[in-house]
Structure formats: structure tokens, C-alpha cells
Amino acid sequence: MSDAASTPSCRACAHFVGEALAFERELPGFNSLSSGFAAVRGDDGLCKQHQRFVSALSRCERFASRPAANPHARTGADGCG
């Protein structure tokens, strides 16, 4: 735990789902009339810790660093759930 103001933004948080295809998978039916890639979504994503929509620029004291990316890991970017 740390002071929210001193933590990095949600963009880098392990709880933050901001990548477009991952975001679409979180919301069944979403891409029927919209898109995770749409500009109107801005930098928003889903905070899995608080179960809320948040901006990537937000900060909170429950920030958790992401584990280092595995270069061999698939991003799941295949457009399907």
C-alpha cells in the first residue's frame, strides 16, 4: 500500500484491462455496435480490483506492477473470445 499520488498511473497496473481485444472480451455484446478500438473510449479500461471503469491516467493506492512481459506469450489478439 502506498499514497495514491505517488503511484504510477493505472495504465501500468496489473489490475487494469485497457488493451482493446481484452476489453472487448470483458463485455459480451460490446462489439456488436461498438469497438474496443474506438477513439471515443479514450484511454479507459476496466479495473479488475475495483470492478470499475477507470481512465488509464487514474491512480490509486492499490497499484500493482505488472509482471515482466513474457516475450513468447500470445497477446490473445485474435479478435475472439
Place this chain on the structure above:
Amino acid sequence: MTHARTPATGWRELIAKDDWWAIWIGLGLVAAAIVLFEFHSSLKWIAVAPQKWSTLADLGAQLGANAPRYLALFLLWSVLFGLATAALGIRIAHFLPAFLILFVLAGLIYLLGLWDQASRYNLEPPLVALLLGLIVSNATRLPAWFESALRVEFYVKTGIVLLGAGLPFVLIAWAGPVAMLQAAIVSLVTFGTIFFVALKLGLDKRLAATLGAGGAVCGVSGAIAVAGAVGAKKEHAPIAITLVILWAIVMIFVLPLLAKALGLATGVAGAWIGTSEFADAAGFAAAQTYSGYAGHDGIAGTPEAALQAFTLMKVIGRDVWIGVWALVLSIVAVTRWEKIDGPQQRAGAGEIWRRFPKFVLGFLLASAAVSLLAGGDSYDQYKKALTPEVVAPLQALRTWAFTLCFLSIGLTTRLRDLAAAGARPFYAFSAGVAINVVLGYMLSTLVFGDFWQKLGSP
């Protein structure tokens, strides 16, 4: 859950958002059409569009004669959309076979719409595409790889940019302010209705705002943008998604039928649909359906006017304001509503640009480019020279993009995946729908009726 990719920021957004890819593809095609025109050539050959047919023999002959053109068009779309989807992170090995199937189905629907008996059986291509998609997606389980090609928003945005090429810039300047005024009135009243009815029914303020934006601004995209701006709970979004999709699909069928029964001219009906539909893709399905009624059963106005009025009203009048809605509601949420347990939201003026639907820039630039090309030409010269060589091929490509979109709406709308919205959100949203439809009709016919009628005069 963790994930390796991070959201698009800065310059990366230019290849990481489908808005920008719609601009690159749409404006690239417009530029190609203009360059070819300057060299006394045209995109006509590759921008193949089916012609009217009456017998299967006619159809076979038409397809046989144009087979190389259809193949070339498929290759063109595959390269353009394939490049874009690969850049967006979608696997190309999944996209290409799926797109082939989608393209063939879209072609069949496009062809069916040009059967000389199609209007007798109400076989309007947008409605056929939507119904076919709904039946397939709800009766079967589509393979996951096939969904790679079902990019509703990407196709509709590309179509909107291409639509700009057929809309003279002076017309946008002339009609834009009226569209903004009409849209502002309806958006404010619809949002207010949904929001206050929702609060009266005891719903959370953040859910009320999410529902309001979904009904008043730009459907699911508007709902998600505002959900992010106000810090809505995760379960709020599926409720808004369900209600927007259900009402949007109902309106695709109801609005054109109602407008036809009332004998509205194409421009007037397009403005009404633009005021009262919730999502761009669904609205284009309704507006394109209505454009097919032009000249039949006493429906006055050009077919194009339904799409043009819809675009002015929905895209210029409503969509472009989503950033302002998000900013204002974000400030209200932070300063006036109870504090939430979670990350601190930051609201700034930059929100307006961040959330601006960038494809609108492509639409405006496409219009400006073709208008500049026309220069001081008279309307007759424009129709004689530019329409067949530049505008018509771009319109054919636009129809392809829209047909891919309409089919994708149906194929991605699985009723079993939609969350139960609950009675209270349903009542609140439906109250907004009722007010919106009535007010939209009054403004489009009584207050600004003459104006929208003029837009559709041949």
C-alpha cells in the same frame, strides 16, 4: 488478470484505433479516385457494383462477365482491411478466411437487393443482412476465428469517410448548424429523461449517466465513454449494452416503416432516424433501408438524402460531442457525487480531443477534397464529369463497407450473451426512447421539416 499490451498513447494511436484506420483507408481511396480522374481514368473497374437483374440467367451473365472485378475488389478489401486489422492486433490468419466468407455473403445480399422483385418482397439489403446475421449467430455457435472479421465499427467508419466524398462541403456548412441545433435539443432532453427517471426509480447516478449517454449521444460507445468518465461499476456497462442493442435493432425496423407509413421525404426521414437511432451502424442500416424507398409509394427525395441527413444529424450533430459530455459528467461525478472506492478520476479539457470520434475528420476531409476538385464547376458539370468517374465508384465501395457492417451487426448480436438489464433500467431507458422518437419526429417534420426536405430535392 494481467496482460502485456497497454492502451494506445500519443502517435501510436494513429495505428492503434480503428477511427484512424478508417481515415487512412477511406481517404486513400478518395485520393486514388482523384488521382485517377486527373489522369483520365477511374476506380470504376475495381469498384464493381451489381446491376439490376430479373432472371437467374441475367444474374449468371452479369456475374460471369464481372468475375475478375469481384475478385480484384475482394483482394483490395482484403489487403486494406487485413493490413489494418493486423496492425490492431487481430490475427491475419483468422481474419482472411473469415473475411472471404463475409465478403461472399455481403455480395449475395447486395445482389439480392438488386433483383427487380426485391422491393415487392421487402428484401432491403440492410434488413436482409441484419436478419440473416441474427438468425445465424443465434441458431448456431460461430467459430471463434470467424469473429475476427466481424468489425462492425471499423466497416461503418470506413463507409462514413467514403460517404463524405459524395457530400459537397457547402452542404455540410449549410446543414451542419441546423443538425447540431436539432441534435442538441434532442440529446439534452433524452439524456435528462433517462437520467431523472433512473434516479426516480432508485438507480445509481453512475448507471443513470451511462444509460443516458447510451440513449442520447452515441449508443454503446457513448455509454462506455461516460462509464469511464464517471467511474461506473463494471456491471453498469452490460445493462447499457443490452438496452442499446435491443432498442437499436427494434428501431432499424420500426423507424423506416413508420417514416414510410407517414410518407416522409428521404431527407426528413434521414434526419429523424439520425435523431432517434442510438448507434451509427444501426442508424445507417435504417437510413439505407429508407433510401431504397425513394421514388416508390410516393416517397419524395433522392436516395442519397436519407444517408446524408442521417450522417449530418447523427455524426455531426451528436457523435462529435461525446468528449464534451464525458468531460462535463466527469467533473460533476468528481465534484458533486459521492466518492467511489477506487482510482481517482482526472478530468481535463484534453478529454474532448481524446474521445473525439476521429473518423469524422476523414469524412470532412473527403468532402473537402472532392469539393475542391469540383472547384467552380456548375452542378450539371459536377453530375456529368465527377459523379460517374469519382463519386459513383466511391459510393459503390461505401455500399460494400456498409453491407459488411450490417451483416456483422447481426452476426455479433447473440441474445444469449446479453446481460439481463432488469426492469428499472429498462423503464428508464425506454422513457428516453419514447421522448426521443416523438421529439425527433416533431423537430424533423414540423420545426425543421422544410430544411430537411430541401436537402433531398433532386
